Every structure is written in structure tokens, then in C-alpha cells.
Amino acid sequence: MFSRRLAFFLVSLIALLLAVVAPAAAQESVTLDFYFPEATANNAQGIFEEYAAQFSEAHPNITINVVYQGSYTDNRTIIQTQTAAGEGPDVAVMLSTDLLSFIEAGTVVPVQQFVDSTEGGADYVADFFDAFLLNSVDENGQLWSIPFQRSTPILYYNADLFSEAGIEAAPANRDELVAAATALTAEGRSGLWFPSEGFPIWLFTAFQIAGGEPLVAERFDQVFFNTTATAEGLQYLLDLSKVHQVMPEGALSWGDGPTIFASGQAAMLVHTTGSLTRILSEAPFEVGTAFLPFGPAGEDGTGYGAPTGGGNLYIFANSSPEEQAAAWEWVQFLSSPEIQADWTARTGYIAARESAWATDTLTALVAEKPQYAVARDQLAFAGKEFTAFRSIDIQNVINTTLSSVIAGDVTDIPAALEAAQAQIDSLLAE
Amino acid sequence: MQAALPVTNRSVSPARKPWSQRLLPYLMIAPTFLIVFLFTLKPAVSAVIDSTLKPARLAQDPPAFVGLQNYADLFNPTHHLGARFGGILLNTVLFAFGTVAIGMPLALGFALLINRRLPLRGVWRFGFVYPSLLPLIGAASIWAFIYADQVGLLAAILRAANPNWLGSPGLVLGAVIVVNVWSQTGYYMLLFLAGLQGIPRDLYEAAALDGANYWQQLLRLTLPLLRRTTLFVLTVSFTFAFQAVELLQGLTEGGPxxxxxxxxxxxxxxxxxxxxxxxxxxxxxxxxxxxxxFTLSSFLFFERGGRESER
Structure with a gap:
């Protein structure tokens, strides 16, 4: 009788232990949904799957489910919709400028907490280029996301045509740019290709940064769009087509830009550094890269200035603490110097950490193709990419206004800027 | 259970069936009703309710009730959405009417041609229908290549005379309408073809005996008898035009x-x-x-007209 009871007791105890332990054991293996967008023609899916396999070797309990979600906009819309329904990814690459919208929506968690609890966290953060961290913090300086596929627009030029035309150095200010473009324009070839369809705001910010008039206040609560820098920049772009005739009229394609440049139909191109690898492999001529020269000549004769751009790594609020911890491991892996260096070599994005540039991969690459170092060195002149409260709406206002003016649909520039500024102000006042 | 109930013949009068029988029809429509309720009625009602709310700055705070303010904002040119909504609404109407005005006559013409004994009829039929079988985003990619500035197909043909199709404010909507017509005409042609083949042949024989020529037969016989098909095509193409989104994603992103x-x-x-x-x-x-x-008015117009002409 007693032994039966004991047996029953023991069996119950084992069952109870199993019930407690089994889920815990199951929880140790975590699957993370990792969403990423693609804005350049690289095989990101393939590269990420390689990284995920490498990562899982070191972390056998974490599986990364790599999911391509289209353009940055598609990716953001999908994530916004899914997270509103309590679903969505555990970790994702999204525009660094989407930060404030996602904070207000309560979608993401600050990575500051993970940095603080990680050994050497402060050194890890300090290793990133300052220009890239500008778009990773909120108005109080708290760190929310980690720079990953960061970029900046640069000037690509056809070095063969430069030699033919006797141009010795890349243009360093806006007047030299016009002069070079004029010399390079020929039958069937534009001197310059400045894409203006889709999201003109990004490239256009170069005018504001080079002109020394910031587009956004430090605390993201004020936007200065109706300024001299904007009006002059717009007039400059219009003059390129209408007065100097070095560029076709209308909104120019972003996606076809690299093809048009590589096929010799444009002598210079303004594009993201993320297209560098592709352009170098497609162009049958020597490709030069240079800092964006959209500012007026300063005392040293240069007018450099460019925004940063690209995507950061975000961790999501809908995930469990275990998933967030695993996501943080994956974020650290993707931002490690080795992976950052490899990603740069394969895409042209700028490795966001200084130590990545000391790896064998990148020292060898820069020695062989110095074009890769230009974007990194331009960071000294780089400003923050546009972001503000109501960022998506304000970007829509600015993009529509810039696009209408550049395409020639709206000719009264002061009135257009004033109307846009009024809409922006009332958005920020809400 | 039923056997335990006192059953008298008075309780089962022909007018008052037992509750189980009265419930039966409702049970039978229940699955359909559930689906319609969950996926049509409930979303529609929530859309109406949500259109009167203004979300708070932080997602965890409750939205505020603002009545019809959201609707008023859409027609206020100083509002960030209102500044754009009017023009976009006009574009949408132009797009819908443009597509219908070009696409319907083309579809009818193609259907009339294919309906005759043509050489290589299968090839023509396939040629006309195949664009409508492509996913729209695929169609957009094909046309993005055709229209591409400098490096596109039209640029290669027209060279210096090639305008910036998708980058010029005056051309872009027309260029997108062309793609929409190209991708949908084949489908409407199929509908017209089905309508044409439903018209009894002896009507034409009688008309021919009365001495009616081809055009008289077309105007007096074919078109009136295609009325129902026309209504259907009109409604479908108009509705599709209002739902267009993939073409823009692949071609212009709404710009310039x-x-x-x-x-x-x-x-x-x-x-x-x-x-x-x-x-x-x-x-x-x-x-x-x-x-x-639109659907109701075209329905009333065609249906009422149809009954009158049948009298």
C-alpha cells in the first residue's frame, strides 16, 4: 500500500518536473524572424542566409529566419501593419530615419538597455562613426538602433571621359560641377544624372548640409524647409536642365541611374555608395568617386556636404525577452567588424565601425580599389539624414513638393515652399 | 430529449413549426453569414467608425472622436493630406474614365474581329488575352523597361525624340493608362466574346434576309443585345481602375x-x-x-434602358 503511494508520488513528481522543465528546454531554442529591405541590386537574401548559417554555428540554439520584404517603404508598411496586430518580426533592418515614428507607435525597444548590460558595451558603441549614430538616438540621446547598412550619396564619374576632356580633378563645388558637366555633355550623353523620382529628399539634403542650413532642429521638433538653401538648390537643379542643358528635364529615374551611367549615357551620377560594387563591375571604363560638391565654394574652394542614409537594426517590443536577447546577439553579430567589412566589400555600403576598416578584408579592398574609401572619408562632411516627429508625413510633403518643382509641374518656387512649410508646421503642432 | 416533452397535436400547428425547424434556415446560412460578417460587414462598420476618430500621439492612448473632421481635412488645401487629395481624386477619375473610354471600344473591336473566321485565329486570340494573364506587377516591370529614359525600348527607337515618359508631369498619367488598357483589354475582350457567342445566329440570318448590311446589324442587333455584357464590363473595369495600385508601384510611385x-x-x-x-x-x-x-447608376441606366427596349 505504502509502496504504491510512494510510486504514485514519484510518478507525479516526475510528471510535474517534466511539465516545468520541458517548456524551459523548448524555450532555449529560439527562432527569430529577421526582415530586411533592399534598395540596391545586391543579392542580399543570399548574403544574409550565409550570415545566418555562420551565426547559427556559434549559437546553435538560435535560428534566423531571413525574410525579404521589398523596398524600404514596403518593409516598413508590412512591419507597421503586422506589429499593430501583435505580430511582426523580432529584428529588422529599417531606415535609420524611421526611428521616431516607431518610438511613438511603441513598436521598438531601445537597444540602450542591451548595450548597458553587455560587457564592453560603451566601447562597442564608441566604435561606430559619429555621423551614423546621429540618426540612431532619440531627442534625449538614448540609443534605439544600431547602424548596419549605412550609406551616403557620392559622385560617380567616368574617369576616361574626364581625361578626354582634360579635367584633372573631380569638381569640388557647385560651379565646378556645372563646368565639368558642360564639358562632358555630348550627343546622346548627359553631363550629369541627378535622380529626382521617388524620394528626392535624400539627395536634396546635400544642398542644405553644404549650405550650412540644417533641415531639422536638434530635438526633431522643428523643420526648416522654406529656406534660401532649399530655394537655391531647386533653382540650381532646374538650371542644370534648362539653362546649362547638361541633364534631361523632368523627374529622373533613381533605379535606372547606375545603368545609364555604366552604359556611358551620363558622364557623372549622383547615387548611393551602396551601388558602388555593382557600378564597378558593370562599367567598361575607369570609374572615379568623389565627395558631393553641391555647396558654393568656401574659403578652401570646396563645397562638400552630404547626408548619411541607409538602414539600422531594430529590436521589437512584441518579442519575448528571450527573443529580444537572441535578437541582440544577432545584432551584435551583424555589426561585428568582420561582418561589417564583408558586407562593405560585397555591396559598397560603408562599414559603420572604425575597427571594420582595420580588418584585412577592407585594408586589402581599399588598397586595390580606393573608391571604397571615398564614402568613408566623406563622413567628415556628412550631416544627419532628415528625420523629425511625423517623419513619414513630413517626408511625403517634402518629396511631393521637390518632385513637382523639379519636374516643372510647379513653377512658383517661393509659393510652393511656403505652402509646404505651413503643412509641416501644422503637422508638428498637432 | 424530444420524447420526454409532452407532445400534443395542438402544439404542432402548421403556422407555428417547432423552434428547431424554424432555426434550421438560420443554421444553414450561419457559415456564410459568419464569413460575410467577419470579413465584410465588421471591417466596413469599423472603417466608418474609425473614420471619425483621430489617433492619439502615443499608440497606447485612446483615439479622440472628431466627427466629420477627417473628411473636411481631405478637402482643406492647407492640410498635409488635403493638399494632395483633390488632385489625386481627379487623377483617379481621369484614370478610370480614360481606361474605360479606350479599353472598352478596343475590347469590343477585338472581340468582333476574333469572332469572325480569321486565319491564325488562335494566335490572335492568345496575343490579345495574354497581357491580362500577367500579374500586374510583371506588366509594370515590362513597361518600366519600355518607357525607361535613355536606356528603354522606346528610347532606343525614338532616340532624341523620346520624351521622359514617366518623368514628365503632362505625359505620365497617359503613359500609365496605356499600360492599364494593355493589361486589361484582353480580359474584357473575352467577356465580349462570350456575349457575342450567346447571340442566336438566326437573328443575323433574319436581318440579312431583310437586307440589313454589316453596320446595320452591328448597331441595331449586336450592340443592343450586348447590353448586359457591356454593363458588366463597364462596372468591372471601372471598379478595377479604382483599385489600381500595382502599376504605380512598378512604374512611377505616383510621381512626379x-x-x-x-x-x-x-x-x-x-x-x-x-x-x-x-x-x-x-x-x-x-x-x-x-x-x-457609379455601379448603381450604370446598373440603373442599363437595366432600365434594357427593359424599355425589350417592350
Whole structure:
């Protein structure tokens, strides 16, 4: 009788232990949904799957489910919709400028907490280029996301045509740019290709940064769009087509830009550094890269200035603490110097950490193709990419206004800027 | 259970069937009703309710009731959505009427041609129908290559005379309409073809005996008898035109400016910001009302006209 009871007791105890332990054991293996967008023609899916396999070797309990979600906009819309329904990814690459919208929506968690609890966290953060961290913090300086596929627009030029035309150095200010473009324009070839369809705001910010008039206040609560820098920049772009005739009229394609440049139909191109690898492999001529020269000549004769751009790594609020911890491991892996260096070599994005540039991969690459170092060195002149409260709406206002003016649909520039500024102000006042 | 109940013949009168029998029809429509309720009625009602709300700045705070303010904002040119909505609404109407005005006669013409004994009829039929079998995003990619500035197909043919199709404010909407017509005409042609083959042949024989020529037969016989098909094609093509979004994604993203932007794509552009959701729902209601009004009026017009001509 007693032994039966004991047996029953023991069996119950084992069952109870199993019930407690089994889920815990199951929880140790975590699957993370990792969403990423693609804005350049690289095989990101393939590269990420390689990284995920490498990562899982070191972390056998974490599986990364790599999911391509289209353009940055598609990716953001999908994530916004899914997270509103309590679903969505555990970790994702999204525009660094989407930060404030996602904070207000309560979608993401600050990575500051993970940095603080990680050994050497402060050194890890300090290793990133300052220009890239500008778009990773909120108005109080708290760190929310980690720079990953960061970029900046640069000037690509056809070095063969430069030699033919006797141009010795890349243009360093806006007047030299016009002069070079004029010399390079020929039958069937534009001197310059400045894409203006889709999201003109990004490239256009170069005018504001080079002109020394910031587009956004430090605390993201004020936007200065109706300024001299904007009006002059717009007039400059219009003059390129209408007065100097070095560029076709209308909104120019972003996606076809690299093809048009590589096929010799444009002598210079303004594009993201993320297209560098592709352009170098497609162009049958020597490709030069240079800092964006959209500012007026300063005392040293240069007018450099460019925004940063690209995507950061975000961790999501809908995930469990275990998933967030695993996501943080994956974020650290993707931002490690080795992976950052490899990603740069394969895409042209700028490795966001200084130590990545000391790896064998990148020292060898820069020695062989110095074009890769230009974007990194331009960071000294780089400003923050546009972001503000109501960022998506304000970007829509600015993009529509810039696009209408550049395409020639709206000719009264002061009135257009004033109307846009009024809409922006009332958005920020809400 | 039933056996335990006192059953008298008085309780089962022909007028009052037992509750189980009265419940049966409701049980039978229940699955359908559930689906319609969950996926049509409930979303429609929530859209109406949400269109009167304004989301708070922080997602965890409750939205505020603002009545019809969201609708008023859409027609206020100083509002960030209102400044664009009017032009986009006009584009959408132009796009819909443009597509219908070009696509319907083409579809009817093709159907009349294919309906005759042509050499290589199968090839023609396939040629006309195949664009409508392509996913729209695929069609958009093909045409993005055709229209591409400098490096596209038209640029290779027209060379210096090639305009910047998708980058010029005056051309872009027309260019997108052409793609829409190209991708949908084949489908409408099939519908017309089915309508044509439903017309009894002896009517034409009788008309021919009466001495009616081809054009008289077309105008007096074929077109009136295709009335129902025409109504259907008109409604479907108009509704599709209001739902167009993939073409813009692949071709223009609504630009330059908003010159090729359409309502549904506009919704897509602005849905990323949670605080626009009240306005987004208002736009959805407006879109639904326009499509409803159009469908009803064309239905009344064609159906009433149809009955009168049949008398």
C-alpha cells in the first residue's frame, strides 16, 4: 500500500518536473524572424542566409529566419501593419530615419538597455562613426538602433571621359560641377544624372548640409524647409536642365541611374555608395568617386556636404525577452567588424565601425580599389539624414513638393515652399 | 430529449413549426453569414467608425472622436493630406474614365474581329488575352523597361525624340493608362466574346434576309443585345481602375509630384504613419461610395434602358 503511494508520488513528481522543465528546454531554442529591405541590386537574401548559417554555428540554439520584404517603404508598411496586430518580426533592418515614428507607435525597444548590460558595451558603441549614430538616438540621446547598412550619396564619374576632356580633378563645388558637366555633355550623353523620382529628399539634403542650413532642429521638433538653401538648390537643379542643358528635364529615374551611367549615357551620377560594387563591375571604363560638391565654394574652394542614409537594426517590443536577447546577439553579430567589412566589400555600403576598416578584408579592398574609401572619408562632411516627429508625413510633403518643382509641374518656387512649410508646421503642432 | 416533452397535436400547428425547424434556415446560412460578417460587414462598420476618430500621439492612448473632421481635412488645401487629395481624386477619375473610354471600344473591336473566321485565329486570340494573364506587377516591370529614359525600348527607337515618359508631369498619367488598357483589354475582350457567342445566329440570318448590311446589324442587333455584357464590363473595369495600385508601384510611385498618383496608392503611401489612420479610413469610405454610386447608376441606366427596349 505504502509502496504504491510512494510510486504514485514519484510518478507525479516526475510528471510535474517534466511539465516545468520541458517548456524551459523548448524555450532555449529560439527562432527569430529577421526582415530586411533592399534598395540596391545586391543579392542580399543570399548574403544574409550565409550570415545566418555562420551565426547559427556559434549559437546553435538560435535560428534566423531571413525574410525579404521589398523596398524600404514596403518593409516598413508590412512591419507597421503586422506589429499593430501583435505580430511582426523580432529584428529588422529599417531606415535609420524611421526611428521616431516607431518610438511613438511603441513598436521598438531601445537597444540602450542591451548595450548597458553587455560587457564592453560603451566601447562597442564608441566604435561606430559619429555621423551614423546621429540618426540612431532619440531627442534625449538614448540609443534605439544600431547602424548596419549605412550609406551616403557620392559622385560617380567616368574617369576616361574626364581625361578626354582634360579635367584633372573631380569638381569640388557647385560651379565646378556645372563646368565639368558642360564639358562632358555630348550627343546622346548627359553631363550629369541627378535622380529626382521617388524620394528626392535624400539627395536634396546635400544642398542644405553644404549650405550650412540644417533641415531639422536638434530635438526633431522643428523643420526648416522654406529656406534660401532649399530655394537655391531647386533653382540650381532646374538650371542644370534648362539653362546649362547638361541633364534631361523632368523627374529622373533613381533605379535606372547606375545603368545609364555604366552604359556611358551620363558622364557623372549622383547615387548611393551602396551601388558602388555593382557600378564597378558593370562599367567598361575607369570609374572615379568623389565627395558631393553641391555647396558654393568656401574659403578652401570646396563645397562638400552630404547626408548619411541607409538602414539600422531594430529590436521589437512584441518579442519575448528571450527573443529580444537572441535578437541582440544577432545584432551584435551583424555589426561585428568582420561582418561589417564583408558586407562593405560585397555591396559598397560603408562599414559603420572604425575597427571594420582595420580588418584585412577592407585594408586589402581599399588598397586595390580606393573608391571604397571615398564614402568613408566623406563622413567628415556628412550631416544627419532628415528625420523629425511625423517623419513619414513630413517626408511625403517634402518629396511631393521637390518632385513637382523639379519636374516643372510647379513653377512658383517661393509659393510652393511656403505652402509646404505651413503643412509641416501644422503637422508638428498637432 | 424530444420524447420526454409532452407532445400534443395542438402544439404542432402548421403556422407555428417547432423552434428547431424554424432555426434550421438560420443554421444553414450561419457559415456564410459568419464569413460575410467577419470579413465584410465588421471591417466596413469599423472603417466608418474609425473614420471619425483621430489617433492619439502615443499608440497606447485612446483615439479622440472628431466627427466629420477627417473628411473636411481631405478637402482643406492647407492640410498635409488635403493638399494632395483633390488632385489625386481627379487623377483617379481621369484614370478610370480614360481606361474605360479606350479599353472598352478596343475590347469590343477585338472581340468582333476574333469572332469572325480569321486565319491564325488562335494566335490572335492568345496575343490579345495574354497581357491580362500577367500579374500586374510583371506588366509594370515590362513597361518600366519600355518607357525607361535613355536606356528603354522606346528610347532606343525614338532616340532624341523620346520624351521622359514617366518623368514628365503632362505625359505620365497617359503613359500609365496605356499600360492599364494593355493589361486589361484582353480580359474584357473575352467577356465580349462570350456575349457575342450567346447571340442566336438566326437573328443575323433574319436581318440579312431583310437586307440589313454589316453596320446595320452591328448597331441595331449586336450592340443592343450586348447590353448586359457591356454593363458588366463597364462596372468591372471601372471598379478595377479604382483599385489600381500595382502599376504605380512598378512604374512611377505616383510621381512626379502627384501627377500619376491614384487613391489606393495614396492610401498605401500614408498608411505607414499611424496617426493618419482616421483620414485613411475616411478616404476608404469616399472610395467605396464613389464605386458604389457609379455601379448603381450604370446598373440603373442599363437595366432600365434594357427593359424599355425589350417592350
Amino acid at each position: 509630384g502627384d501627377r500619376s498618383n491614384l487613391i489606393l496608392y495614396f492610401i498605401y503611401q500614408n498608411i505607414g504613419e499611424r496617426r493618419n489612420w482616421g483620414h485613411i479610413n475616411a478616404i476608404t469610405i469616399i472610395l467605396a461610395v464613389i464605386v458604389l454610386v
